Amino acid sequence: MVMFWPIQQALNCITDDGRILGKIEFDIKTEQYVFCAEEVSVVLSSLEASQIEKRLADLHSGDYIMPMQDDD
Known part of the structure; x- marks a missing residue:
């Protein structure tokens, strides 16, 4: 299971x-949400990959909005 934790205008993807x-x-360049692996050696299980892909699709469609942090 992957949990999504908002931090500084990003979502950390953390396993259980x-x-x-x-x-x-x-x-900003492509105006798309993208997953950036913590390390090059990170290997996702099929369940982890599908959960991340689902969250990306939800963000692109507007079904989920990434919370933004106001540091003021």
């Missing part, structure tokens, strides 16, 4: 055992 897989961020 606390392993950070990476972040979902908004790429």
Whole structure:
């Protein structure tokens, strides 16, 4: 299972055992949400990949909105 934890205009993707897989961020150049792996060596299980793909699809469609942090 992957949990999505908002932090500084990104979503950390964390497994249920606390392993950070990476972040979902908004790429200003392409105007798309993208998953950025924490390390090059990160290998996602099929369940983890499908959960991340689902969250990306929800963000692209507007079904989910990424909470933004106001540091003021």
